[in-house]
Amino acid sequence: MEPSISPPLQLLDQLGKLTTSATANSALMLISLHGLRRIGNIFGSRLSEQIMHDLIQQLECAIRPDDRILRSGRFELAVLISGLLNRGHAVLAANKLADILGTPIEISKKERKFPFSIGMALSPEHSCDPEQLLRYAEIASLASEITQTPYQIYSHDDLESIVTDWDIEGDLDNAIANNQLSLHYQPKISSRDGRLLGAEALMRWQHPVHGMIPPDRFIPVAENMGIMPKLTWWCINTALRERIELGKPASSLSVAVNISALDLTDERFIKSVLGAIGIWDTPPEVLTLEITEGSLMKDIALSADILKRLQSYGIRISIDDFGTGYSSLAYFKQLPADELKIDRSFIVNILDNDLDRHIVSTIVQMARKLRLDIVAEGLETALTQQQLIELGCDIIQGYHIARPMPQAEFITWSKSHD
Numbered sequence: 001m002e003p004s005i006s007p008p009l010q011l012l013d014q015l016g017k018l019t020t021s022a023t024a025n026s027a028l029m030l031i032s033l034h035g036l037r038r039i040g041n042i043f044g045s046r047l048s049e050q051i052m053h054d055l056i057q058q059l060e061c062a063i064r065p066d067d068r069i070l071r072s073g074r075f076e077l078a079v080l081i082s083g084l085l086n087r088g089h090a091v092l093a094a095n096k097l098a099d100i101l102g103t104p105i106e107i108s109k110k111e112r113k114f115p116f117s118i119g120m121a122l123s124p125e126h127s128c129d130p131e132q133l134l135r136y137a138e139i140a141s142l143a144s145e146i147t148q149t150p151y152q153i154y155s156h157d158d159l160e161s162i163v164t165d166w167d168i169e170g171d172l173d174n175a176i177a178n179n180q181l182s183l184h185y186q187p188k189i190s191s192r193d194g195r196l197l198g199a200e201a202l203m204r205w206q207h208p209v210h211g212m213i214p215p216d217r218f219i220p221v222a223e224n225m226g227i228m229p230k231l232t233w234w235c236i237n238t239a240l241r242e243r244i245e246l247g248k249p250a251s252s253l254s255v256a257v258n259i260s261a262l263d264l265t266d267e268r269f270i271k272s273v274l275g276a277i278g279i280w281d282t283p284p285e286v287l288t289l290e291i292t293e294g295s296l297m298k299d300i301a302l303s304a305d306i307l308k309r310l311q312s313y314g315i316r317i318s319i320d321d322f323g324t325g326y327s328s329l330a331y332f333k334q335l336p337a338d339e340l341k342i343d344r345s346f347i348v349n350i351l352d353n354d355l356d357r358h359i360v361s362t363i364v365q366m367a368r369k370l371r372l373d374i375v376a377e378g379l380e381t382a383l384t385q386q387q388l389i390e391l392g393c394d395i396i397q398g399y400h401i402a403r404p405m406p407q408a409e410f411i412t413w414s415k416s417h418d
């Protein structure tokens with residue numbers, strides 16, 4: 001008999017029976033027949049219901065008598081499988097069902113394949129709790145849909161991140177409008193006299209569900225979505241506006257904003273930066289744009305040209321994570337730069353790794369000859385600071401001085417630091 005649509009409570013009830021009575025492993029498979037929804041919209045629900053009916057019959061022939069199929073929605077099925085000897089059997093079962101669902105169906109004299117996804121969670125491996133099991137199968141099903149693979153078995157690390165990225169993507173576009181982005185500031189100070197020279201603005205996203213999402217996580221997503229120019233625009237404008245709010249010391253403090261290589265693929269970026277310094281009445285030399293050398297390699301000619309034009313207006317250019325981009329000096333020569341930031345990976349071992357110390361010393365000497373400011377980032381101890389002074393490094397930044405902090409805290413910090 002064909003299953004009628006079971007409300008979630010009924011499904012949970014069945015799952016409860018399965019997980020408590022099963023002596024061996026069991027699995028919950030959630031099947032979502034997205035393609036069928038479309039067929040229903042185009043050809044009418046009589047046809048989509050007929051196909052659903054046929055599919056259920058085929059699936060029922062493929063599973064064992066003890067297994068159960070429930071219809072959990074108009075285009076959704078839940079398959080409860082018990083008595084699995086191991087994970088391999090679960091995979092076999094998923095493959096069998098995916099083969100049936102993937103077989104083309106003739107509609108209006110045309111063979112059609114329609115998309116579906118299968119998410120599977122195992123008991124007791126993933127959970128013995130019916131609600132948890134259902135949630136895990138739902139996550140796996142969503143991951144199967146996003147990755148366009150026939151099925152996914154739940155895995156905490158892989159699937160949570162696929163689904164979170166997807167969720168982030170949906171929300172990122174509105175993060176600015178919803179006031180969820182903010183800037184944290186990390187001081188840059190003179191290594192000799194400790195004078196505050198400026199701060200680097202680092203983006204933070206307070207997500208309503210996932211909490212604080214680090215920039216390393218959402219910036220690549222923004223780059224993929226093509227909304228990086230919008231985020232950078234927000235970042236530059238916010239940093240310049242908040243710089244004014246710092247009060248008196250602001251007149252001499254510089255602010256550094258990180259930019260993405262993608263910002264430098266469009267000449268309109270120049271106009272947008274000049275527009276921002278105009279709006280906030282900012283002397284161009286107090287704005288530094290930090291860009292990683294590695295990220296620039298793709299279209300060096302255009303990126304270098306845009307940076308040069310910005311530099312010609314007095315805006316400062318800083319090469320971030322210097323030393324990690326595998327670039328040659330010939331390549332580096334093409335880049336306009338006012339500042340080099342030596343990557344944290346060299347600074348961290350400077351006390352006990354001779355090679356790292358030589359590298360830093362060589363970079364400092366080269367930077368001196370080229371009249372570039374040199375910044376050591378990721379400074380975590382007083383001893384490292386001493387070593388950097390000896391090597392001739394003028395500007396330092398790192399947890400030892402201060403961690404990145406919200407604007408209000410930075411205002412207090414900068415006043416107490418005077």
Ligand code: C2E
Binds near residue numbers: 216219290397398
């Ligand atoms: P980055 O530009 O190299 O920034 C430095 C990162 O190192 C920051 O992480 C900072 O919090 C961290 N850091 C600073 N001092 C120390 C230290 O002493 N020890 C250790 N272990 N870490 C330290 P954060 O804020 O998570 O940013 C990570 C990366 O995300 C940044 O690396 C930058 O590439 C990117 N990013 C951040 N904000 C923006 C932004 O507004 N736009 C763009 N395009 N990228 C951004």
Ligand code: CA
Binds near residue numbers: 200258
């Ligand atoms: Ca940076």
Ligand code: CA
Binds near residue numbers: 343344377
């Ligand atoms: Ca860096």
